[in-house]
Amino acid sequence: MWVSLALLLLGALTSLTAPRLLARAHWAEREPVVALWVWQCVVAAVLVSFALSMTFSAAAAWAAVRGQVFAPAPRAVVDAYQLTTSGPWSAVLAVVLAAAGLWSGAMLGREIGLARARRRQRRSELLARSPLLPGEEPAGGRLVILEGERPDAWLLPGAAPRLVVTTAALRRLEGHRLDAVLAHEQGHARARHDWLLHCSGALAAGFPGIPVFAAFREEMHRLVELAADDVASRRFGRLTVALALVELNEERGVFAAPPGGRPVAGLPQRVDRLLAATPRLPAVHRLRLTAAAALVPVVPVLVAFFPGLVALG
Incomplete structure (x- = not known):
């Protein structure tokens, strides 16, 4: 049956070519939110093709499955798909793809379970370092201040996200720089970036040989940080956010290149991007990219329905 093979080939080609094409898209750093949407649409198209x-x-x-899938379809539509002319490979392909789907669900469940375990551990450590005062509710505040000599600030995601800031960060970050750091973390919380990281991590861990899933995980980690930087810079300015990143991380050695290598953690690139202040794409361009990306998952659906539409026409 050519439709099934065409969909399989379409999913494979998308998974191979999409990472290369998106790697050449220089607009991604200017519009990280649009880039996040494009990546999600591409991965959705791959998954829809395989499904x-x-x-x-x-x-x-x-025949039992055929009766359920094509139950309301006219006889001409069923004949157009030539379901009865396929060889034994159809059952093998169906079983392999079904197993891959179950494996994806298992990997996602594992990723969420591990994330919850890490979150519970971090909350326990947070409670040990910052015990509740008499009369204080366990989830009474969204901002927690910890005594610490190392400047740091992070988001503890969950049903009630909490922002954690050390006293060293309070002493070091002056003016609106602390507000910029908090706005950055709040941007992560509002956009639920943790779910994007869970899904991308599950797909990459479950299918390490598929390029699109590995690139999806890497780009999600990079783009969510750029998107959160933009959220903070729109409120407090790019220079303020850049200075806050430098002051918060300069003691960790992330701005110094190791021998024979490049600086780690991507922070120098983030700071350079903020200082460059490259203007955003025009609104019309952003709308075109968003609409074009939304059409990508529709392509496998059109391929699937093409024989039936031709038969009805």
Whole structure:
């Protein structure tokens, strides 16, 4: 059955070519939110292609599945898909793709479970370092200040996200720089970037040989930071955010290149981007990119419905 094979080939080609094409997209750093959307649409298109290929393969292999999938369809539509002419490969392909789908769900559940365990551990450590005062509610505040000699600030995600700031960061960050750091972390919380990181991590861990999933995880980690930087810079200015990043991280050695290497953590690139103050893309351009990305997952759906639409037409 050519539809199932076409969908499988479409998903494979998308997973191979999309990372290379998106790596050449220099607008991603100017519009990280749009880039996040584009990446999600591309990954969704790959998953939809494989899911539809599994469905049509199962329908070709087993009459019971075929009866459920094509129950309301006219006879001409069923004949257009040539479901009864496929060989034994249909059952094998359906089983393999179904197993891949179950494995993806298992990896996502594992990723969420590990994240919750880490979050519980960090909350326990936070409670040990900052015990509740008499009469204080366990979730009474969203900002926690810790005694510490190392300047640091981070977000503890969850149903009630909490911002944690050390006293060293309070002493070092002056003026609106502390507000910029807090706005950066609040940007992560409002956009629920932790879920993007969970999903990308689950796909990359479950299918390490598929380029699009590995690139998806790497780009999510990079783009969510750029998006949060933009949230803070719109309120307090790019220079303020850049100075806050430098003051918060300069003692960690992230701005010094190791022997024969480049600086780690991507912070120098983030600071350079903020200081460069490259203007955003025009609104029309952003709208076109958003609309074009939204159409990418529609392509496998059109491929799947093409024979039926031709038969009805």
